[in-house]
Every structure is written in C-alpha cells, then in structure tokens.
Amino acid sequence: MASSRPTLADVAAAAGVSVSTASLAFSGAGPIAATTKDRVLAAATALDYSGPNPLGRQLRSGRSGIVGVLIGDQLRRSFRDPVSIQMLDGLASTLGPLGFGVLLIPGAADQPPAHLDPLVESAVMDVAVLICGATADDANLATLRRRGIPVISVEGEPLEGVIEVGIEDRVGAAELGRHVQGLGHERIAIVSLPFDWQRRSGVATPARLAEIRWEIPRRRLAGLTDAGIVPVAVYETPASLVEHGKAAGHALLAGPDRPTAIIAQSDLLASGVVLAARELGLRVPQDVSVAGFDGLDLPWLAPDVLTSVSQPLAEKGAVIGRAVQALMSGELPGPETLGMTLQVGTTTGPPPAH
Amino acid sequence: MASSRPTLADVAAAAGVSVSTASLAFSGAGPIAATTKDRVLAAATALDYSGPNPLGRQLRSGRSGIVGVLIGDQLRRSFRDPVSIQMLDGLASTLGPLGFGVLLIPGAADQPPAHLDPLVESAVMDVAVLICGATADDANLATLRRRGIPVISVEGEPLEGVIEVGIEDRVGAAELGRHVQGLGHERIAIVSLPFDWQRRSGVATPARLAEIRWEIPRRRLAGLTDAGIVPVAVYETPASLVEHGKAAGHALLAGPDRPTAIIAQSDLLASGVVLAARELGLRVPQDVSVAGFDGLDLPWLAPDVLTSVSQPLAEKGAVIGRAVQALMSGELPGPETLGMTLQVGTTTGPPPAH
DNA sequence: CCGCACCATCGAATCGATTCGACAACCAGC
DNA sequence: GCTGGTTGTCGAATCGATTCGATGGTGCGG
Numbered sequence: 001m002a003s004s005r006p007t008l009a010d011v012a013a014a015a016g017v018s019v020s021t022a023s024l025a026f027s028g029a030g031p032i033a034a035t036t037k038d039r040v041l042a043a044a045t046a047l048d049y050s051g052p053n054p055l056g057r058q059l060r061s062g063r064s065g066i067v068g069v070l071i072g073d074q075l076r077r078s079f080r081d082p083v084s085i086q087m088l089d090g091l092a093s094t095l096g097p098l099g100f101g102v103l104l105i106p107g108a109a110d111q112p113p114a115h116l117d118p119l120v121e122s123a124v125m126d127v128a129v130l131i132c133g134a135t136a137d138d139a140n141l142a143t144l145r146r147r148g149i150p151v152i153s154v155e156g157e158p159l160e161g162v163i164e165v166g167i168e169d170r171v172g173a174a175e176l177g178r179h180v181q182g183l184g185h186e187r188i189a190i191v192s193l194p195f196d197w198q199r200r201s202g203v204a205t206p207a208r209l210a211e212i213r214w215e216i217p218r219r220r221l222a223g224l225t226d227a228g229i230v231p232v233a234v235y236e237t238p239a240s241l242v243e244h245g246k247a248a249g250h251a252l253l254a255g256p257d258r259p260t261a262i263i264a265q266s267d268l269l270a271s272g273v274v275l276a277a278r279e280l281g282l283r284v285p286q287d288v289s290v291a292g293f294d295g296l297d298l299p300w301l302a303p304d305v306l307t308s309v310s311q312p313l314a315e316k317g318a319v320i321g322r323a324v325q326a327l328m329s330g331e332l333p334g335p336e337t338l339g340m341t342l343q344v345g346t347t348t349g350p351p352p353a354h
Numbered sequence: 355m356a357s358s359r360p361t362l363a364d365v366a367a368a369a370g371v372s373v374s375t376a377s378l379a380f381s382g383a384g385p386i387a388a389t390t391k392d393r394v395l396a397a398a399t400a401l402d403y404s405g406p407n408p409l410g411r412q413l414r415s416g417r418s419g420i421v422g423v424l425i426g427d428q429l430r431r432s433f434r435d436p437v438s439i440q441m442l443d444g445l446a447s448t449l450g451p452l453g454f455g456v457l458l459i460p461g462a463a464d465q466p467p468a469h470l471d472p473l474v475e476s477a478v479m480d481v482a483v484l485i486c487g488a489t490a491d492d493a494n495l496a497t498l499r500r501r502g503i504p505v506i507s508v509e510g511e512p513l514e515g516v517i518e519v520g521i522e523d524r525v526g527a528a529e530l531g532r533h534v535q536g537l538g539h540e541r542i543a544i545v546s547l548p549f550d551w552q553r554r555s556g557v558a559t560p561a562r563l564a565e566i567r568w569e570i571p572r573r574r575l576a577g578l579t580d581a582g583i584v585p586v587a588v589y590e591t592p593a594s595l596v597e598h599g600k601a602a603g604h605a606l607l608a609g610p611d612r613p614t615a616i617i618a619q620s621d622l623l624a625s626g627v628v629l630a631a632r633e634l635g636l637r638v639p640q641d642v643s644v645a646g647f648d649g650l651d652l653p654w655l656a657p658d659v660l661t662s663v664s665q666p667l668a669e670k671g672a673v674i675g676r677a678v679q680a681l682m683s684g685e686l687p688g689p690e691t692l693g694m695t696l697q698v699g700t701t702t703g704p705p706p707a708h
Numbered sequence: 709c710c711g712c713a714c715c716a717t718c719g720a721a722t723c724g725a726t727t728c729g730a731c732a733a734c735c736a737g738c
Numbered sequence: 739g740c741t742g743g744t745t746g747t748c749g750a751a752t753c754g755a756t757t758c759g760a761t762g763g764t765g766c767g768g
Contacts, residue, residue, distance in 0.1 A: 019755080019756095020718060026755095031717090032717085033715085050500045054478045055412055055478055055753085055754070055755080056723095056756080058478070059409050059410065059413045060723050062723070065476070065477070066477075068455075080436055088458075089429045092429055092458055093460065096471070096472065101457045101477045103455050103458075104442075105455065106443075119453075124412070146404045148404070246653060246656075299597040300625065300629055300654050300655075303633075361723090372748045373724090374749075374750090377726060380725095384727085384746090386747085387745085387747090390746075406724080406726090407723090408725095412753095413755090414725055414727080709768100711767095714764085714765085715763085719759095720758090721757090721758085721759100722755100722757085723756090727750100729749095729751100731748080732745100733747100
C-alpha cells in the first residue's frame with residue numbers, strides 16, 4: 001500500500017485502533033477519548049492522509065452533496081445575460097456554506113425538447129434545478145423523474161411533482177404596462193423573448209403568437225394584455241441579447257407608423273432597442289419610450305436609466321438554495337413566488353405631441 | 355425493499371441471474387448471451403430500475419467524472435465578463451461529451467490567499483481547474499495537492515506539479531503596444547486589471563507597481579514595457595467591469611495633460627474608457643485612442659469597434675478539456691500556450707496634431 | 709461491596725456497484 | 739472419444755467509508 005493513497009484503514013492500523021474508532025476521530029459522531037483522537041490524527045498526519053474520501057462517505061449516506069443545474073445552452077447564450085449569472089451566484093452562495101456544490105449540466109444548442117443530455121443520465125446529484133424553463137415534454141425531466149431525483153423548476157410551467165420557484169412576472173408586466181399606458185401611449189410594440197427552442201427572429205404572426213411554447217414570454221405577454229395593451233407588433237427574438245434587441249428596434253422603428261413606446265421582455269433587449277433608437281436619431285423618451293424587464297444595472301447605457309420591473313435575482317437563488325436544503329432534510333418545500341417592483345427610469349415619458 | 359429504489363441485486367434476483375451477470379448486461383464489459391441480456395433489461399424495466407447507481411460505480415473505479423472549477427469570486431464579478439463565460443463554455447462543451455461534469459467551486463469575496471473554500475476540502479473531483487490565476491501561497495492549491503488531485507492552472511504563475519494552460523499575453527501586449535506606438539503616440543496611459551485580492555482603485559504609485567501579485571496584469575504590463583512603452587500613468591481597477599473602466603477613463607482624461615492613447619488590459623475596461631471619453635465630449639480616435647484586450651464582441655459600443663488583441667477563448671476551454679482527458683488516461687500533459695492576434699478596430703488612430 | 713449506567717472501543721454489516729478467477733457447458737479438430 | 743479453446747455465468751473480493759450492536763472497562767450511588 002506504499003504507492004497508493006492511504007485509507008482510513010491504514011491510518012487506523014498505524015494508530016493501533018480499529019477502523020470504526022478512526023472514523024469517529026474524523027467525523028466526531030460518537031464518544032471518543034481525546035487521547036485516542038489525537039493519536040489517530042497524528043497517525044493521519046504521519047501518513048499524509050487527507051481526510052475521509054468523500055466517495056466512501058457518499059456511498060454509505062446515499063448523498064453526494066451535489067446539486068445539478070440544467071442550464072440548457074445558456075452558458076453560451078443567456079449567460080451573457082446577467083440575469084442567469086446573478087441567480088446562479090445567489091444559488092452558489094447559499095449552497096456553498098451548506099456544503100453543496102453546483103454541477104453545471106449544459107445542454108446542446110437548439111435541441112427539441114426530446115433531446116436528452118448525457119450528464120442528466122449519468123451524473124451524480126441529489127437535486128436537480130432546471131433554470132431553463134421546463135416544459136412537460138422535456139426528455140431531461142423524464143429522465144430525472146425516472147432516476148428519482150427531486151426537481152426544482154425556475155419559472156417553468158406547473159408540473160407534477162416538481163417544486164416551483166417563480167416570480168410574479170405576469171403581475172410585474174401588468175404593472176409596467178399600466179405605467180406605459182398611463183403616460184398616454186397608444187401605439188405600443190413588444191420585443192419578446194424566444195417563444196421556443198426554434199428561436200426565430202422577426203415580427204410574430206397571429207398564428208405564431210398562438211403557439212408560444214415557453215412560459216416566460218407567454219406570462220409576460222399575458223401580463224401586458226392584462227393591462228389592456230393591444231400591441232401593434234410583437235417582435236420575437238432568438239435570445240436575450242443586446243444585438244437582438246438592436247435588430248428588433250431597427251425593424252420596429254424604421255417603418256412609417258412607428259410605435260411611440262416599446263416594451264421589451266428583458267433589459268438586455270430593451271437596451272438594444274435604446275441603442276437602435278439612438279442610431280436612428282430618435283430621442284429617448286421624447287420620440288420613443290422604451291421599457292425593459294429584470295431591473296439590471298447597465299452602466300454602458302448611461303446617461304439613460306432603463307424603466308424596468310426588477311426581480312430579486314440573488315434572492316431567487318437563495319430561495320432555491322433553501323428549497324434544496326429542505327429537500328435534503330426530508331421535507332417537501334412548497335412552491336415559492338417572488339414579487340417584482342416597478343422602477344421608473346429616464347427611458348419612458350409621454351408620447352410625442354403628434 | 356419495496357419502498358426504496360431497486361438495486362442491481364434486485365434486478366438480478368428478478369431476472370434469475372447473479373449480480374455479476376446483471377452488471378455485465380449494463381456495462382457490456384464482458385461476454386454475455388443476447389437472451390440473458392434481454393432478460394436482465396426486461397427485469398430492470400419491470401422494476402423501474404434506472405441503471406447502475408453512479409456512486410457505486412465511482413467508488414469501485416475511484417473516478418467521479420467531475421472536474422472542479424475554482425472560479426474565485428468570479429461568479430459575482432468577472433463572470434459578468436464574457437471572457438470567463440466563453441472559456442467555461444468551451445470547457446463544458448469539451449467535457450460534456452466525454453462524460454465529465456463541471457462542478458463550480460465559488461470562493462468567498464475578497465479573501466487573502468490563505469483563505470480555504472470549504473468545497474475544495476470536501477467535494478469529490480478527479481481534476482481541479484484554477485481559472486482565477488493561481489499563486490504559490492494559495493491555501494486552496496495546497497489542499498488540492500494534499501488531496502492528491504491533479505491541478506490545471508489557467509494563466510497562473512508557473513508552479514510545481516501544476517499543468518499550465520496559458521495565452522501569450524505578454525507577446526500580444528507587446529504587439530498591441532507597438533501598434534499604438536507606431537501610430538505616433540507618446541503619452542500613453544494604461545488601465546490595469548486588479549493587482550491582487552485587495553482590488554484597489556486609482557493611479558498606482560511606483561511602490562504599488564512593484565508589488566503586483568497577480569500574473570495577468572503583470573504579464574500584460576511587461577508586454578507593453580517590452581514594446582518600449584513608458585506609461586504616463588497606470589490606473590488600477592478592482593475588476594474587469596465597464597463601470598471601472600469608465601471611472602478610470604474619467605480620471606485619466608479629465609486632467610490637463612491627458613494621454614493621447616489609453617490601453618486597457620481588458621475589453622470591458624476599454625469600453626468603459628470609450629464611454630468616459632464620449633461623456634467628456636472627446637472623439638475616439640481623433641482626440642484619444644483606446645485599445646483593449648481579449649477580442650470580445652461588444653455590440654453596445656457600436657459604431658465603434660475596439661482595437662484589441664483577441665485570444666481564442668473557446669479553444670482555451672477545449673485545451674483544458676483535452677488536458678483533463680489526458681490526465682484521466684494516466685498521461686501527464688505538458689503546458690500549453692495559445693497565441694493571440696491583433697485586431698485593429700476603429701478606436702485607435704494617430705494622435706491629435708497638437 | 710454490589711450493581712447499574714455510561715463511556716470508549718471494536719467487529720461486522722452495509723452502501724451499490726465492478727471485476728477477477730473459477731467453473732461448467734459446448735463446439736471443433738484430430 | 740479425448741483434448742483444447744471459447745463462451746457464458748457465477749461467487750467472492752474489493753472500493754472506502756459509516757454505523758449499529760456488542761463488549762469490556764470504569765465510576766458512582768446505594
């Protein structure tokens with residue numbers, strides 16, 4: 001055994017105690033004499049033993065301390081969106097001190113829901129978190145269920161046996177909609193997040209609008225409808241990125257009957273619209289009002305400050321972390337919904353006089 | 355056994371074969387009759403058995419298939435920098451198909467190198483990747499060594515027994531420096547990445563310049579020195595973020611003898627400098643030239659395109675992935691260094707006539 | 709002085725799989 | 739018909755720890 005790494009048995013032998021006593025010296029779960037403990041620890045140091053191998057512990061306890069986070073293909077795409085980052089940060093910050101690690105499970109790009117990512121099948125995890133907006137026909141979800149892994153879904157659709165953590169984006173969208181309408185706008189366009197994994201780009205036809213698959217754009221659109229908004233156009237984007245917002249802005253603002261207000265479903269999209277307006281020589285908000293969603297801090301948009309409804313991103317992560325903790329204690333946490341708050345910036349104002 | 359999840363032993367019993375045969379049916383490692391295999395698989399389906407528990411497999415093989423990535427506190431901070439994201443994306447994309455998962459190991463914010471993050475001690479991993487620029491006095495590194503976990507260091511300092519993956523940023527910096535000097539600039543200021551975990555902000559004194567702890571700012575600074583640049587000022591920033599670049603730009607461009615060119619050590623910092631110049635009413639590059647580092651695509655800077663030296667971020671991730679694979683095959687991969695390429699944009703030009 | 713309780717320690721079972729060596733059955737060749 | 743090789747299956751050891759129940763001491767109270 002000279003070549004391979006020492007095990008608890010080696011340490012126990014060196015200290016002249018049994019394996020079980022040596023285990024007690026490290027775990028502290030049980031009565032042990034101080035002198036014995038010191039002897040074991042000394043033997044461990046002498047053998048260069050670096051503590052109990054987590055694998056052995058895990059096998060016995062059935063727990064790995066790993067939380068799998070299914071991020072879809074967001075690493076490449078939406079992770080350029082601070083929304084995902086800040087939530088992941090909140091999650092990791094809550095989980096880390098509890099001894100849980102976050103395992104990133106990336107998905108292949110632009111796959112239909114039937115696609116199964118290999119790590120979902122093979123990776124060890126105690127809990128899975130779906131941050132990509134789960135749908136019922138997701139093959140990954142089916143696999144997780146089969147494996148008996150508890151699932152937490154973030155802003156997904158309500159699903160059997162899945163713990164939901166969401167935000168009141170429908171309410172928030174309605175509030176934002178009423179704010180814009182209250183300013184007097186009548187020609188309002190919407191820049192939407194992707195409808196489904198096809199990630200199309202352009203003004204959506206009524207038929208297309210009827211088949212929105214993903215929950216987030218659907219809810220936010222529904223919120224605006226709740227506020228009584230009948231949009232003059234809904235522009236579908238392939239991802240929540242500045243460049244797509246800019247393309248949408250150019251498309252919507254170039255025509256003859258341009259809208260007097262544009263509401264985007266994310267701040268990154270909204271900032272792209274602001275940039276498009278600037279490039280077209282339009283003043284914000286005098287010529288066109290722009291509002292976003294999420295409440296990010298976008299330093300490069302200065303001096304403009306986006307009107308937006310902000311969501312508590314770090315808290316969202318923390319809530320997920322607490323749900324994980326509850327699950328591991330054997331409890332079944334209920335669904336949680338976080339509120340949003342309207343933040344009026346400098347990018348919305350009354351519509352132009354004529 | 356009705357309540358708990360079925361095990362391979364249950365399946366074997368149901369199929370009327372031994373555990374070893376049942377194992378063969380799943381792993382395929384060994385001769386097995388087609389009829390027997392079908393019988394085992396049928397029994398597995400009947401029992402709702404979801405395949406061998408990875409934990410058991412791992413304990414036996416000693417491999418977890420997990421690559422720990424120590425990101426420092428970058429999740430909060432520099433992960434807003436696409437540099438980290440794109441590299442992580444490249445890493446995850448290479449590792450995923452190989453059956454490896456990426457475990458995020460966050461660090462606490464602003465800790466001295468003696469700080470040890472709990473997951474480094476306890477998490478299961480086959481290889482650790484340090485993407486935060488390792489230093490020799492890092493407590494996390496010491497722990498990884500004690501645990502016998504191979505370490506890959508990205509752009510860190512050369513360390514005993516650590517596999518290095520780097521970029522030729524000193525060469526790239528020199529090339530960028532020569533480009534700027536070739537345009538005729540003589541008053542050149544530098545906006546630097548953080549020197550150490552203290553993350554100070556402001557123009558660095560000569561004493562401060564002599565004690566740069568982190569490798570990346572030091573190498574990039576050395577490259578500019580190689581090009582013969584003697585900066586009129588080096589501004590130290592707390593992180594590679596737009597707002598800090600903007601603050602640096604304001605500080606450097608407000609004075610009476612403002613530099614005619616500013617070289618930033620990252621594109622995010624450089625874009626902040628451009629924004630500061632715009633706010634001060636300075637034209638880029640007519641009044642001041644700005645150059646960056648990394649070669650990112652920053653859509654919101656349009657119509658400006660940053661002059662920068664670009665690094666192959668996705669390939670950096672892929673190289674790390676291959677190093678991991680080599681390590682797991684028992685090989686000892688050598689250090690790798692990737693080249694950078696100068697990309698001249700619209701933000702650099704000759705200095706103003708007077 | 710006896711007995712009860714408690715503390716420290718140990719042995720053995722357990723977690724869920726992989727894998728090596730043994731063994732039996734079967735086929736082909738001589 | 740016997741031998742040698744292949745193929746399929748099985749039993750048992752193994753990975754590295756935790757944990758339960760048992761045992762042997764010690765101390766305290768009655």
